[in-house]
Amino acid sequence: MLTGSIYGWENGEDDIFNPHSPRNRDNCLEPMRVLDAFAKQSGINLHTADVNERNGIKPDFSIYVESIDFVPGSASKNYLILFETPLTVPKNADCNYLNQFDVIFTWDHLLLKNGLRDQAGNFTSHTRFIQIQTPNPIPEECGADFQSAFFEQRQNFVCLIGSNRHANCVDERELYSQRVKAVRWFEKFAPGKLKLYGNGWKVPPKRFGSLGKVRYRLEKIIPWLSGKPVFPSYQGPAKTKYAVLSNTKFCICFENARDISGYITEKIFDCLFAGCVPIYWGDANIAQFIPAECFIDFRQFSSYEALYKFMESMTPEQFLSYQQAARQFLTSSQFMPFSSQHFAKTIIGKIAQDFA
Template sequence: MKHASIVAARHRQNEIFRPDDAGPNGREFFLPYRMLRDYFREAGIELSTADMNRGREVLFELHVNARRSLPECPAYAYLYEDPIVRPLNGDPAWLSRYRKAFTSNETLIDHRQILRLDYPNDLSLRAVPDFTGRDQFCVMIASNKALRHPDPRNLHDKRIEIIRFFEKNAPVLFALYGKGWNIPAVRPGLAGRLIKRVHQWRSRIYPGQPFPSYRGVVRSKAEVLDRARFSICYENSRGSPGYLTEKIFDCFTSGCVPVYIGTANVAELVPEGCYIDGDRFSNPAELLCFLQSVDAARYARYQVEIRRFLASPESVRFTNEHFCRFLVDVILADLMTEHRLSNA
């Protein structure tokens, strides 16, 4: 068995392969990495976090997000974060140091060294409640966090706007879930991070409820989305073309209709009949009026379109299976090419 390393944030001792729901907001964040490890193992390669491979000869190193320090062995990068969050992920000169880089950012893809790879998702079809089987009208599952630096593409303010609108005008129709909402809305920049720490310290001494709609964290998103008719599904930012994260797909697999704002070309990636375009509405009141107009028959049409998409070949590119197979196939082919060249 040969050995390879994966470097992701501060994960050590193979933590990235944990078999539980320890990911952000109750999502099975680690599942695709467990599957990736299994796929490499089938090819005779044991994938481990770098600390587990000290003293071993390593075949290659896979970075989740670009890093400033590269190993002597071949290095590959999966660019999980959008460059708005991690600027290094959008620097072509820096990315050229990798053997291959994988990204959903369409502005970077050259189909040679930088290849297209979408966010992985579990898109397994299952039975879900219909319109009448859902006892929550509208929900949001998100973390109370902002971009590290102020940016006009930030969508956290849009989330706050819709939360406050529902709390004031239709409190019984809305529920907020996720991490960090026991303090006031987080702001971007250094000042925002400092103020956040003050609020966190105060909340431990003087617990409060800055957001009356807040219902707490969730163990599994499906526990909420299976019960909700609609979900306010805003990305963290208006990211690069192709930036489509798990948020919209979590809704789809629960049969919940998402109100989506994010990448500008979402209609090129997902059929328009599967979601509600949040940018269609000039204000939250207009959005609420539309949501209340959706009856059981119209809701059923959304669910039919969602299910049709999930069962179609067009959804395969967003699956865990495609993510793992593509990474393994490309990396192994590249290593074989290097081996042939080194022996020529």
């Protein structure tokens, strides 16, 4: 029987497979439990690295969940699951780091097509890259047919769910700052219409550079002195994303970065599951993967004012058409590449093939 060690999960102790883990918010660990189930069916034991080390087991292979420091060991194969963009995880663009892995599972169309650049600037073989998408667990509340509350039953107009973070490098494609702009616009021009959820919104967003740090400190002090919240629309962390989205008509659904081919995260799927209409900005080719009838394309509006007018004028019948399109997509074969099952089958299938 093959044994694999999983790296990149802070808690260890096989917590990555634990449905009761405090880190399993919105059932985000389902893909790893499905991965474990597929592995067992193929005669493969998976454990977090600390469990194998404690039991004196030398793994046949390692799986890194996102880019962390590589630990040289006895494993004959090393695999990487690459989820984030280099804007958030700079290692994901580091050829020296990526070249330590035999196989990399990724959504990144450029890596899948071209491979890595070597030190001379030439592209190396792309055969080590295997395509996956970010897996999306279906909330239990959805039901098999994805029925959800109608337009009139949704008490809240628009929301934004996400942590107050920033990119780890300067790049015009980052959308963290654009989320802040969206929140600020609604707070100023449509007060009370937007509800903001997530972590870290009691302080202003951090900024780059020396002047940015000074500005951040000033922005942090002024609300403290005035006693006013930094973001008046802030509601605190969401108990669950489904609970918020199923009671809201629209959601500002911006990826962490735009115009990165293949980068489609759980954000838009969270909305579709809950029957909430996403206002999407991210992958320029999103309509190749998710039908355009399912979402509002933010790029089609010249301003937030134009977007707001469109949202305000939407009829219950138009809203229902978005929901119906989303339901049709989620129950079709088009959704399959974004499922936990496809994610697990692709990874375990490759590992089993490599050790056949």
